[in-house]
Amino acid sequence: MYGLNDFENSYIRQLSGGQRKRASIAVELIADPSLFFLDEPTSGLDPGTERSIMKTLKTMSEMGKTIILVTHNTLNLHLCDKIAFFGEGGKLCFFGSPNDALEFFNVTDFVDIYNIINEDVDAWKTKFDNSVYAQNMKEIEAKPSTNKVINKKKSFFKQLSILIARYIKLVSNDIQQMMLLFAQAPLIAMLLSLVTTDQLYKGYDDTKAILFSLGCSSIWLGLLNAIQEICKEKVILQKEHMADLKLSAYLFSKIIVQGILAFLQATCLVFIFQKMSGQAETSILINPFWDMQIICFLSILSAATLGLFISTLVKNSNLAMSMCPLLLVPQLLFSGMLFKLEGITDFISNFILCRWTVEGLGTSVDLNSLTHLVQTINPLIQVEAEDYFLFTQEHMIKVIGVICIMTLALIVASYIVLRKNVDKNM
Numbered sequence: 427m428y429g430l431n432d433f434e435n436s437y438i439r440q441l442s443g444g445q446r447k448r449a450s451i452a453v454e455l456i457a458d459p460s461l462f463f464l465d466e467p468t469s470g471l472d473p474g475t476e477r478s479i480m481k482t483l484k485t486m487s488e489m490g491k492t493i494i495l496v497t498h499n500t501l502n503l504h505l506c507d508k509i510a511f512f513g514e515g516g517k518l519c520f521f522g523s524p525n526d527a528l529e530f531f532n533v534t535d536f537v538d539i540y541n542i543i544n545e546d547v548d549a550w551k552t553k554f555d556n557s558v559y560a561q562n563m564k565e566i567e568a569k570p571s572t573n574k575v576i577n578k579k580k581s582f583f584k585q586l587s588i589l590i591a592r593y594i595k596l597v598s599n600d601i602q603q604m605m606l607l608f609a610q611a612p613l614i615a616m617l618l619s620l621v622t623t624d625q626l627y628k629g630y631d632d633t634k635a636i637l638f639s640l641g642c643s644s645i646w647l648g649l650l651n652a653i654q655e656i657c658k659e660k661v662i663l664q665k666e667h668m669a670d671l672k673l674s675a676y677l678f679s680k681i682i683v684q685g686i687l688a689f690l691q692a693t694c695l696v697f698i699f700q701k702m703s704g705q706a707e708t709s710i711l712i713n714p715f716w717d718m719q720i721i722c723f724l725s726i727l728s729a730a731t732l733g734l735f736i737s738t739l740v741k742n743s744n745l746a747m748s749m750c751p752l753l754l755v756p757q758l759l760f761s762g763m764l765f766k767l768e769g770i771t772d773f774i775s776n777f778i779l780c781r782w783t784v785e786g787l788g789t790s791v792d793l794n795s796l797t798h799l800v801q802t803i804n805p806l807i808q809v810e811a812e813d814y815f816l817f818t819q820e821h822m823i824k825v826i827g828v829i830c831i832m833t834l835a836l837i838v839a840s841y842i843v844l845r846k847n848v849d850k851n852m
Contacts, residue, residue: 437599444475448482459669462486464495473501480505500536503527511539513547520550522559530559582675589679597683607651607687611695614643619702627706630796634788638763640699641783644722645757647691648729652684653746656737656844667848677734677841684730692723706791710822714790717822721786724829728779731836738843762814779832786825788815 757780
């Protein structure tokens with residue numbers, strides 16, 4: 427857009443009035459429409475800026491776009507191809523070229539036309555209806571249109587790459603948000619390390635408590651990363667979808683960026699935690715670091731997809747944030763770590779992410795092989811191993827598979843709800 431090239435990295439609030447007007451037009455140009463309707467695009471602007479915008483619109487019309495605008499500024503009406511004057515009651519008093527308008531009303535300034543029309547609207551309407559200008563307009567209306575509407579299909583991958591780049595730029599431009607996103611994982615890791623004891627990876631009870639906290643933290647990170655990401659963009663999404671934005675590309679751009687963020691957070695969380703608290707001596711897939719990192723990464727990503735799903739349901743960011751406690755409390759209650767679950771509660775736990783997260787973390791450190799607190803008092807006591815923490819590759823792969831299925835189900839549900847909401851508002 428003319429005059430905005432030097433401000434491509436600026437916020438809208440930093441632009442002047444005229445630049446904001448051009449920016450609002452530029453937003454519409456993203457969809458590359460062939461027809462523009464503008465209501466007072468130059469109102470409140472100084473004469474120089476008003477002329478600049480009118481010249482921009484003239485340039486757009488010369489590119490093949492149709493510009494229809496309502497204006498009360500007459501300084502640059504000569505830039506228009508056709509102008510229409512309406513009197514009181516919406517009566518058409520003239521339609522034609524700017525020069526023809528001056529000739530028709532027998533004036534030298536467009537400002538004088540306003541006063542002339544208001545003196546006798548019906549007389550001017552009658553004069554126009556009987557004029558050659560009205561006849562020319564009827565002939566134009568009678569001609570069949572030869573223009574064909576071309577449906578410009580845009581590539582899914584092209585849209586995806588643009589949306590990913592835009593999302594990353596949005597996150598990186600908000601310094602406070604970016605610092606918060608990347609500071610949470612190290613801070614949580616350090617806090618968890620402060621409360622660990624020398625029984626970590628030795629005592630069953632202490633290790634299970636820390637792993638439960640680590641799993642809950644992973645879910646907390648993912649949920650807060652994404653729960654506002656769609657609802658805060660619904661107005662923009664609606665507009666861009668009307669211009670052939672593919673909802674699948676939009677959703678996948680969110681998931682990919684959230685996936686990158688989840689990987690970085692999980693890596694930082696596990697690395698700092700193990701650096702400060704030590705590693706388990708056992709591993710089941712790769713090594714103690716990557717076994718734990720994979721579970722934390724998948725859990726953060728799955729929680730992020732849950733956040734995206736909620737974000738498609740709610741109307742605004744405030745409502746999305748108020749949903750967080752309702753989502754986190756079941757993770758605690760039905761994880762199987764705080765209370766013994768039986769019957770219906772045990773069945774519900776199968777759909778709770780935290781249950782599978784802690785199950786994966788406990789499996790990675792062979793939790794069943796650790797000493798229970800009661801066994802330190804009486805070593806002869808035998809404690810039955812929990813099915814949750816079977817130290818086998820098959821069990822670990824099952825846990826990873828369940829988390830992946832949950833993630834995929836949430837992605838599909840998010841797309842369905844997003845499609846329904848967007849189509850309903852079109």
